[in-house]
Amino acid sequence: MTDINAQFVQAQEDAKQLPERPGNLTLLRLYALYKQAIDGDVHGDKPGFTDIVGKYKYDAWAALKGTAPDAAKQQYVELIEALKSGTAA
Structure with a gap:
């Protein structure tokens, strides 16, 4: 499993634990x-x-058309990290 895949799996678990x-x-x-x-x-x-x-x-999914799966995983991980730290809206 690549690093981004491991981070993505962890972010999915972290999403369930958001404050x-x-x-x-x-x-x-x-x-x-x-x-x-x-x-x-x-x-x-x-x-x-x-x-x-x-x-x-x-519509939200369609807006990401053409985004590579690994790029989507990275953005997902970054958004979860921002939510965990309280820096995301």
Whole structure:
């Protein structure tokens, strides 16, 4: 396992231990980075207007199209570290 993969796995565990729940926009960012890191570019049909949460998740993930999985993992790790230290919004 490469170093970034180990850091990514650790960040996923750390996310469960955060001192306070992040805001919705931060949660969307974490979701999108995670999906990009694991599944690559967005795929599947965009949810309809009745699925508001699904639509926002899809759009957040689609915004990362073309981001390399390792880059998404690195950004995820950095965001979790910022949340742990209280320096992220």
